[in-house]
Amino acid sequence: MGIAAEALKDFKGFNPKKLPEVEPLSPGHRACQGCGEILALRQVLKALGENVIVASATGCMEIVTSPFPQTAWRVPWIHVAFENAAAVISGVESAYKALNRKGKIQQPDVVFLAYGGDGGTADIGLQALSGALERGHNFIYVCLDNEAYMNTGIQRSSSTPYGAMTTTSPPGKKSIGQRTWKKNVAYIAAAHGIPYVATASPAFALDLMNKVKKAAAIPGPAYLHIYSPCPTGWRHETDLAIEVARLAVQTKVFPLYEVIDGKWILSRKVAKPKPVSEYFKVQRRFRHLTEKDVEEIQRRVDEEYEELLRRCAMSGEPEKPESKEAREG
């Protein structure tokens, strides 16, 4: 039995009728109306509780929660720079390890969380993240992926999807918008051979919180890639973040899965997938795309989903039927 499987053998998920009441990330922060990212972060913190130390990369979630002299953080939180949240949490975790071992403190059960946006994870922070994963620190890294540099004004990142409009990938006579396919950081994290990798979505809150709980229960590094709709940057209505997040899963654009001890497990099979056009049409960042463009994207989304199914099949894990929760979100 692998490290993660061993740690999860008596795992009990959250009871949807009795979710934790604790709110380590308090209301009153300055996130945009309808922000899907802060909602995802709130779910992460609710799942972790209060015995946690958080390291934040520079980005929306840092700016909106910490305008001195106010703070939205009811748990210890540190922000240092853009690219180094994983290195900072490495230091925090190492300090606790050393101080506990040397008898200078008696706090063995603290959970260590680092988070960053897609820019702070897939681009500028990738090196620090890879280093921390490889060294095996006992921490959770959460990428809150809103698919561009939203905090600085919607510039493209390597996590921006193909065809999307951003301020540095504008569509034009000679441009489709973003020219490159989205970098798959969850796959990169899995390639480090760490005990736990998962994708999650705030539209599937219980699934997200259970994955966070698993990540905390497993010793060693865990990586969660969380899809985080951004009404401001994606140009969708502010009451649609959860709907957009749900559509991303239902269209196979953002499949939910886990990699436990290297075994790939689909969280839920999308039995009757919707076409990607349904996902695109509610976001104005895609509205310049032609039918032909959408067809091409649909083809690649299908291919990638098939490839993910093959990984899961090779892991020998039975596919879970689509749950009621998955259908309803």
Add this chain to the structure above:
Amino acid sequence: MGKRVGMEVSIAAAEVVGLCDVDVIAAYPITPQTHIVEHLSELVAEGHLDAEFVPVESEHSAMSTCVGAAAAGARTFTSTSSQGYALMAEICYIASSLRLPIVMAVANRALSAPINIWNDHSDMMMARDTGWIQTVAENGQEVVDLLLHAYRVAEDPRVLLPVMVNLDGFTLTHMIEPIWLPDKEEVERYLPPYKPQLRLDPRNPMTFGPVGMPEVYTEAKKAQDEAMNGALPVIVEAWKEFEKHFGRAYQPVETYKTDGAEILLLTVGSVSETAMTAVDKMRSEGKQVGLVRLRLWRPFPAKELVDVLKQAKAVAVVDRAMAFSTRSGPLCVEVKAALYDHGVSPYVQNFIAGLGGRDVTVEDFEKMAAKTSEGLAKGLPMGYEIVNVRE
């Protein structure tokens, strides 16, 4: 009792850091490496030092890890040089702004390009405005002493600033010297256990590193400046205590044969010992030349420096880094400003020497003194020159 050993200076530096009971060491080997962190990893591997050795993937992450560890309440250490320093510089500003008492040894070396791994003070001077306390060693014994002093100063609740101990790359780091190493008990008597004022602790949640809007940023920087200025008397006090414990005395500005000197050489780092030999020679020839050595680069001891320099008619400032287009080295810029502020105006000649590992010899110092003397006598314009440059 401590012991007198023949030891490579880098190994001795690691030994004394080990004696300081550090909790977390984060280090990256390139560019370029010394034996300091290698030996620390050996001490950890052999169980002589109970610490987490974090072999990070870059110097940037080395400082980031130290920041995280220090914020969590650990005593931390790292070491770097030149390019590595340049890479971590972003986080060095943050370490001092967060008031974290990290100690770092910097094996001073030249910055690229052209790539050059040898000694000069480019990295030290680049670190000038990062808000770190900076001391400078002239020999191996001083490296050991200043590292011990660094923790005592950094962790003093009146200071809470990171400290950089500068030691010349190769000239010191790779030399075997006779060094007096203290024992554990002696270190413990001088250096109390680290008691963090604030730390990342779920039982008492704190927000570290928040956003500083224009309404608060200026005040934050002023507070930091006051902390830096306020550190000076604590640094001196910790050296006085050091003298009581170990018998060796240090001051922000130190002198050698300055009595009655008409011309003063001003140096930083290991070239000072060569300069002493030059002063001995010139004094034996009846020349009124003395030497002033800057021990403390930050906080800049302007008054202490002026008090010494004002006795002389002329000063030869020896810089070991460039400050392009200012017609001066970085040290001389500040020396001149300090003199002007205090209404003192000796003749000042600036010499940039020993770049990228080029030797600075006794004869070089004699030439510098002679040129300064000639400039003073003939009333030549004050200026600067790069010593021994091939045109």
